[in-house]
Amino acid sequence: MTRRVYNFGPGPATLPLPVMERARDEFLDFQGLGASIIEISHRSKEFEALLDQTDALLRELMEIPQDYAILYAHGGGQMQFSMVPMNLMRYRPARKALYVETGEFSKRAIEEARRYGTVDVVASSRGTRFDRIPELDPARIDPAASYLHITTNNTICGTQWRDVPAAGDVPLVGDATSEILSRRIDVRRFGVLYAGAQKNLGPAGLAVVIVRRSLLGHELPETPKLLTYKVLADDHSLTNTTNTFSVYMSKLVLEWLKTQGGVPAIEVRNQRKAATLYAILDASSFYRGHAHTPDRSIMNVTFNLPTPELEARFLREAEAQGLYALKGHRALGGVRASLYNAMSEDGVAALADFMRTFEQRNG
Amino acid sequence: MTRRVYNFGPGPATLPLPVMERARDEFLDFQGLGASIIEISHRSKEFEALLDQTDALLRELMEIPQDYAILYAHGGGQMQFSMVPMNLMRYRPARKALYVETGEFSKRAIEEARRYGTVDVVASSRGTRFDRIPELDPARIDPAASYLHITTNNTICGTQWRDVPAAGDVPLVGDATSEILSRRIDVRRFGVLYAGAQKNLGPAGLAVVIVRRSLLGHELPETPKLLTYKVLADDHSLTNTTNTFSVYMSKLVLEWLKTQGGVPAIEVRNQRKAATLYAILDASSFYRGHAHTPDRSIMNVTFNLPTPELEARFLREAEAQGLYALKGHRALGGVRASLYNAMSEDGVAALADFMRTFEQRNG
Numbered sequence: 081m082t083r084r085v086y087n088f089g090p091g092p093a094t095l096p097l098p099v100m101e102r103a104r105d106e107f108l109d110f111q112g113l114g115a116s117i118i119e120i121s122h123r124s125k126e127f128e129a130l131l132d133q134t135d136a137l138l139r140e141l142m143e144i145p146q147d148y149a150i151l152y153a154h155g156g157g158q159m160q161f162s163m164v165p166m167n168l169m170r171y172r173p174a175r176k177a178l179y180v181e182t183g184e185f186s187k188r189a190i191e192e193a194r195r196y197g198t199v200d201v202v203a204s205s206r207g208t209r210f211d212r213i214p215e216l217d218p219a220r221i222d223p224a225a226s227y228l229h230i231t232t233n234n235t236i237c238g239t240q241w242r243d244v245p246a247a248g249d250v251p252l253v254g255d256a257t258s259e260i261l262s263r264r265i266d267v268r269r270f271g272v273l274y275a276g277a278q279k280n281l282g283p284a285g286l287a288v289v290i291v292r293r294s295l296l297g298h299e300l301p302e303t304p305k306l307l308t309y310k311v312l313a314d315d316h317s318l319t320n321t322t323n324t325f326s327v328y329m330s331k332l333v334l335e336w337l338k339t340q341g342g343v344p345a346i347e348v349r350n351q352r353k354a355a356t357l358y359a360i361l362d363a364s365s366f367y368r369g370h371a372h373t374p375d376r377s378i379m380n381v382t383f384n385l386p387t388p389e390l391e392a393r394f395l396r397e398a399e400a401q402g403l404y405a406l407k408g409h410r411a412l413g414g415v416r417a418s419l420y421n422a423m424s425e426d427g428v429a430a431l432a433d434f435m436r437t438f439e440q441r442n443g
Numbered sequence: 444m445t446r447r448v449y450n451f452g453p454g455p456a457t458l459p460l461p462v463m464e465r466a467r468d469e470f471l472d473f474q475g476l477g478a479s480i481i482e483i484s485h486r487s488k489e490f491e492a493l494l495d496q497t498d499a500l501l502r503e504l505m506e507i508p509q510d511y512a513i514l515y516a517h518g519g520g521q522m523q524f525s526m527v528p529m530n531l532m533r534y535r536p537a538r539k540a541l542y543v544e545t546g547e548f549s550k551r552a553i554e555e556a557r558r559y560g561t562v563d564v565v566a567s568s569r570g571t572r573f574d575r576i577p578e579l580d581p582a583r584i585d586p587a588a589s590y591l592h593i594t595t596n597n598t599i600c601g602t603q604w605r606d607v608p609a610a611g612d613v614p615l616v617g618d619a620t621s622e623i624l625s626r627r628i629d630v631r632r633f634g635v636l637y638a639g640a641q642k643n644l645g646p647a648g649l650a651v652v653i654v655r656r657s658l659l660g661h662e663l664p665e666t667p668k669l670l671t672y673k674v675l676a677d678d679h680s681l682t683n684t685t686n687t688f689s690v691y692m693s694k695l696v697l698e699w700l701k702t703q704g705g706v707p708a709i710e711v712r713n714q715r716k717a718a719t720l721y722a723i724l725d726a727s728s729f730y731r732g733h734a735h736t737p738d739r740s741i742m743n744v745t746f747n748l749p750t751p752e753l754e755a756r757f758l759r760e761a762e763a764q765g766l767y768a769l770k771g772h773r774a775l776g777g778v779r780a781s782l783y784n785a786m787s788e789d790g791v792a793a794l795a796d797f798m799r800t801f802e803q804r805n806g
Contacts, residue, residue: 095482121768155683
């Protein structure tokens with residue numbers, strides 16, 4: 081009997097058990113070919129069909145309009161920190177981009193963008209340890225800017241944009257790595273919406289990039305070929321050998337999500353999962369939530385305990401009970417429970433029980 | 444009973460059966476963690492240990508000296524077509540690079556390098572449809588050049604450098620994607636030796652880059668962070684989430700290679716496999732080998748039949764007998780048998796039998 085823990089890791093993250101079992105069962109022989117999905121050509125008709133199906137599932141589940149291209153890019157979400165400015169900085173002649181700073185990953189995106197043009201950080205919650213989504217003054221949104229970049233969910237601190245900001249004619253770029261497919265998102269509000277695969281999709285090394293076609297073709301001349309949106313769009317992301325295994329696993333995850341009722345249904349479940357833990361935080365003076373209440377993430381719940389010693393004991397005892405990878409990021413310490421789509425309500429209930437018992441014994 | 448064909452595909456390519464079985468067996472539970480290798484953090488102690496072991500195996504099997512760094516880069520071999528010039532073009536003030544053109548992939552490498560400096564194609568076999576490794580006039584090797592780039596094995600046309608060219612003080616850069624670990628290579632002859640994983644290592648999306656440390660730190664200012672050799676070297680390739688599954692599979696493949704006797708032993712076997720097929724080509728007027736005899740590859744054997752109709756029949760009948768993915772690249776048509784490390788001698792014997800029988804029936 082295979083042992084499976086409740087895995088609350090922030091990413092690479094837990095995947096649905098039926099998906100994992102299917103991938104295992106067909107690992108040596110994909111579709112009766114007598115070879116594995118990882119052993120066949122990215123240009124085989126079997127893989128090209130799989131890629132088409134992945135596109136179709138993404139379009140259906142996220143309601144992606146036809147004037148958006150779906151790209152599969154190497155390197156995960158962070159490669160987009162370079163690809164976004166390389167492909168969009170030149171969209172308007174001022175070569176200026178606007179960024180909202182809401183955590184470590186938006187910081188990295190900002191640093192990277194500075195190589196390619198002028199960056200204006202139009203709002204930041206750095207002063208309060210990224211515990212909230214900062215107010216964004218509409219007057220800061222310079223209409224001459226090439227784009228406005230936000231991180232829609234902040235994995236480390238556990239904050240999330242409730243509503244997407246209005247950006248007028250400035251294309252909005254969203255890093256949705258740690259929340260893609262977890263709640264309804266209106267793709268039309270974005271010029272580019274991207275996500276590393278390794279949280280709500282599949283294995284690491286891949287990013288899904290959803291880009292309005294009218295934004296293609298503005299890349300800087302020094303943009304590497306494999307980092308050029310237009311090239312990937314023209315080549316259906318097969319400019320070179322794509323990360324075939326990650327695409328394959330993502331497709332299985334999307335099929336699973338569809339059987340779960342799609343994004344609206346998983347959103348209800350995700351809201352319920354997060355509410356279960358936030359209710360404990362709200363009722364407790366033992367557990368201290370990090371995120372400002374209105375901006376709390378439904379994907380990553382972050383909190384501290386009264387002392388580092390209690391935090392260490394919490395993590396140790398949790399792990400002994402099969403509650404895995406709850407350690408908070410070193411920036412905050414404490415505990416972080418990542419509740420991606422594949423985390424079951426049973427897993428959250430087990431964590432909630434453990435939290436209540438631990439507080440009773442140590443509070 | 445799982446069906447497995449003899450898979451002669453050029454990449455993503457066949458992997459050793461014991462490796463595939465082990466990966467399947469532990470796919471849901473890696474090292475008793477209760478989570479898959481694809482579900483755990485790249486910063487977990489388990490993954491970091493795995494990365495260290497992969498380094499150690501590569502160093503041992505390839506005899507990589509300590510003054511070379513081993514990097515795991517996103518994007519496969521072709522991302523190196525950009526990374527090499529971005530990291531090395533500025534190594535010398537002339538910003539000039541030398542390339543030998545031996546096929547489609549060196550062509551692509553040349554096109555990409557032109558974005559970043561002056562490129563001098565110092566030798567080419569384009570005039571003879573890349574059927575050979577061209578003579579390289581030592582006088583063409585400008586000592587002011589930042590590097591000289593060769594493709595050590597050419598997958599499409601089936602040619603291979605028998606001996607590495609002398610480049611004096613000009614760093615030699617080798618794309619060994621389709622031959623890494625298949626024969627002894629003296630790493631010291633190279634400044635940079637790189638290979639996409641998907642032929643002799645593991646799943647696609649990753650490249651192994653072996654780089655002399657003295658060449659680090661010369662990147663162009665516009666080099667994306669994740670494409671900077673020095674950053675990857677400093678971060679042990681964990682600047683962001685690496686392609687953890689491909690690293691894991693590569694490590695299993697390296698362990699398997701060690702049980703086979705390492706590179707010297709697999710080289711003997713690879714020579715024998717190639718010789719079996721070349722003997723048939725040499726004895727036949729029915730099969731016509733593409734590559735010039737002294738430059739024939741031991742990894743990719745390419746040949747044509749008298750007519751396209753016979754080629755189509757050959758491929759159809761071969762596939763029906765479990766000899767998979769033998770179709771030649773569209774540039775040459777015909778047949779290509781890729782004989783990477785994981786292709787067994789039994790597989791080659793089965794193909795040889797089929798070739799002899801097919802010739803008797805149709806010759």
